[in-house]
Structures are given as structure tokens and as C-alpha cells.
Amino acid sequence: MTDPILALTDARLTLAGNAGPVEILKGITLSVHRGETVGLIGPSGSGKSSLLMLMGGLERATGGQVLALGQDLTTMDEDALARFRRGNMGVVFQSFHLIPTMTALENVALPLELAGAGDAFDRAAAELAAVGLAARMHHYPSQMSGGEQQRVALARAAAPRPAILLADEPTGNLDGANGQAIMDLLFGLRDRHGATLVLVTHAPELAARCDRVIRLADGRLAPEAVARAAE
Numbered sequence: 001m002t003d004p005i006l007a008l009t010d011a012r013l014t015l016a017g018n019a020g021p022v023e024i025l026k027g028i029t030l031s032v033h034r035g036e037t038v039g040l041i042g043p044s045g046s047g048k049s050s051l052l053m054l055m056g057g058l059e060r061a062t063g064g065q066v067l068a069l070g071q072d073l074t075t076m077d078e079d080a081l082a083r084f085r086r087g088n089m090g091v092v093f094q095s096f097h098l099i100p101t102m103t104a105l106e107n108v109a110l111p112l113e114l115a116g117a118g119d120a121f122d123r124a125a126a127e128l129a130a131v132g133l134a135a136r137m138h139h140y141p142s143q144m145s146g147g148e149q150q151r152v153a154l155a156r157a158a159a160p161r162p163a164i165l166l167a168d169e170p171t172g173n174l175d176g177a178n179g180q181a182i183m184d185l186l187f188g189l190r191d192r193h194g195a196t197l198v199l200v201t202h203a204p205e206l207a208a209r210c211d212r213v214i215r216l217a218d219g220r221l222a223p224e225a226v227a228r229a230a231e
Helices: 048-055 078-088 104-114 120-130 146-158 176-193 223-230
Strands: 006-017 020-032 037-041 063-068 089-092 164-168 196-200 212-217
Touching: 006 048, 020 048, 020 063, 037 048, 048 063, 048 164, 048 196, 078 089, 089 146, 104 120, 104 146, 120 146, 146 164, 146 176, 164 176, 176 196
Parallel strands: 037 196, 037 212, 089 164, 164 196
Antiparallel strands: 006 020, 006 063
16 A cells, blocks of 8 residues: 555644643544545534644644655644645635635736646636536635635635645535535546545535544544554
8 A cells, every 4th residue: 555645644733722721632643545535524512624734734743743645744833834835725614704804816826826837717717617606716705605615715725736635615605506515626626626625514425425534533533543554
């Protein structure tokens, strides 16, 4: 078997709280292999989103090790992490995080421009067309529905052709029909670009489409997840 694309060893996250330090993640050991689709599930507060943030270098582990594509994220400074994400990861959030003063096309082209792509706008236009927004690419986020904004966010994450796609409750703010459409697009992007996909979800139908489902509880992998990780 090839080396994992993501590998966490005894990864821990402790954050400062009003009453003192709060343990969010309590020693996560987990591997994700290239091309795999993994769903992270569990009750609210179990640490799912925090685990996803560790995988993306958006939170820094306070203990243990987090490797992505063989690189140790725990030893990188913020600039190095930003460069690494820009070249290797696409992240989709529940709340879209689009830049309101930019059109859909400009939002999608931005990470490509930052990476120095000379054809940033052509690639952005193609990605927006792929998510069904060819006619909306010159609209601003305020002129678009929630479902359309999430499509723009998906296009932005996928445009740089990342090896790893991370999605945090990508259907959480959407109604049933839009949520289903985003699910289909997300898995379509994975298939089209060959990316490894890790997603946080409360939606059983979304988790059911994953190759593997990992359950968290109270900052730890649930026993069945530990057994699967050891296989």
C-alpha cells in the first residue's frame, strides 16, 4: 500500500478557555490514503471540525504529529502553511467564505492568481461552468442564493486541482434540494480531479457515499474507528 496522503499520530489540540485549557482532540492516530473519501461524523462538540482543521493546517496541533503529502504541518510557520495549502489543498466551509466585493469569477480566480497561473480566469470560468454557474460568473455573492454561493466555493476549492479536498459541513446551510446538488457536485469534483476527499457531515446520506466513515466522540476516535484505522 502506498504511503498515506494524510497521517496523524497522537494528534492533540488544546485551546484556552475562560475556565482554563480545554482539550478538544485527545490523541488522534489516523491515516487517509490517496483517492479515498472519508466522512467524519459524531455529535456536536466531538471534535470533527477541529480534526479537519488540523488536517488542513488551519489549526496547529498542540501535541503529536500531522503529516500531509509527507510534509509535517506541525513544524511549518503560518507562511509555509499558507503556501502548502495553496498548492495542495482545497477547503470548503459551511458558511462559503466568499469575498463580497469580488464576482464569482474573481473569487474562483483568486487562488489561481496567487499561485501565479497565467490562465487563472480561463480556468476559473471553466470551473464555474462545471458547477452550473456559467451564466452567473459576473454576479457578486450578495446577488446569489446560498446554493449558488456554495457552488462558487466548490469551484474555488477545486480550481487549483488540489490533491486533498476538505469540506466542513458543505450542505449544512442549504435546503434539501440544494444540499443534494452540492453533494453530487462534490463527489463529481472528486471523480473529475482524482482528489482525496475528507468531509465533516451530520447528513447520513452524505456519509453513506464515503468509502469510510470515522466517528468521533469527546475528542477521540470511537472504538470502531480505531479498529478500522488499525486495519
